[in-house]
Amino acid sequence: MPSKLADAFRSHPVDIQPKNLHDLKELPDSYQWSADQDRPEPEPAHHEPVPVIDLSDPNALEEIGHACTTWGVFQVVNHGVPAAVLDRMEDVAKSFFSLPAHQKLKAARSPDGISGYGLARISSFFPKLMWSEGFTMVGSPLEHFHTIWPHHYTRFCDSVEEYDKQMQNLAQTLMWLMLGSLGITKEDLNWANNNSNSTTTNPRAAIQLNHYPACPDPDRAMGLAPHTDSTLVTILHQSNTSGLQVLRAGGGTAGWVTVPPIRGGLVVHIGDLLHILSNGLCPSVVHRAVVNRDRNRISIAYLHGPPSNVRISPVQKLVGPSQPQMYRAVTWTEYLGTKAKHFDKALSSVRLCAAAEAKDHNNNNNNNGVQVG
Ligand SMILES: C=C1C[C@]23C[C@H]1CC[C@H]2[C@@]12CCC[C@@](C)(C(=O)O1)[C@H]2[C@@H]3C(=O)O
Ligand SMILES: O=C(O)CCC(=O)C(=O)O
């Protein structure tokens, strides 16, 4: 079993090369999603917006608790990350994606690797291609940046490092607020106060730059197919162009809800590992990206996970006679391997049978499992 994040995909290589989408005047057949493959359809007419939470508001904790147990996603403002840090990171993404294809391919992700340029890994689970390209960073991007920008790489590396520092801070703050809102403290997680070497030095995040070029036929294309993130939490910065949609399950207003970009705001997604940690109390939100006709769109995801030596399992405080333990313990690397193999069945593949039976018995139809589409 690989222990390093970067080795998570060794046994599930994906080898689909990105194509140059810029000069296409028509949508090729290989990019045409049919309606039953979940291609974008209109939003439900009446729906609640995704909560926007002001972190400086005295009610923030309560609002976070509500958002975590219902939506699994919210936006934050007044989060303390300077706008300039977000802007500089967006510049890195724009500079990278505007390079000619042969330059970007110098930083190509290897089929069994995690870092580098390519299509989203989940592409292998769909019959059609997605209208996007991505660049994944786990640890320092120095090697790749040095190859593509021999004269300017330090400036770009500095922007990434600064972004990483700020996001790590915010991710920790948000994690404790989210767990705190469920009554969980640091003492309830035996790994949270452990500062051993391997806990602090290994990367506990990936940064994903996404680019969705303007698309000649946006209604038939898919930017990024529906998925949940394999993280504790993901913090997403989207440029001023909309495209992110989240699946609001249940009730009369079920359907895809657009998350409008807010200048300086950040989107927070609950990932599968926080769903496991919360013993199913917090849903990991299914989301996707749609594309549009005239505008390029950039998004930057900070995918935050636990230290690599930590096994995540449901917090004991949230397990009891009426809430049996739903999942077995997994490390981040192990879970990424499971996701690479089972994709949307990954959560159910680590679910414990007794809990599943109890749930079926209760005929509980909430959206704790991942239901794509
Ligand atoms: C740490 C992570 C999390 C990964 C895999 C690995 C590095 C890149 C992440 C993404 C980013 C794009 C969507 C996703 C679904 C994908 O294809 O690559 C993500 C995936 C996951 O959340 O499962
Ligand atoms: O581009 C977006 O808005 C979504 C990106 C995303 O879901 C991801 O990178 O995991």
Ligand SMILES: [Fe+2]
């Ligand atoms: Fe995502």
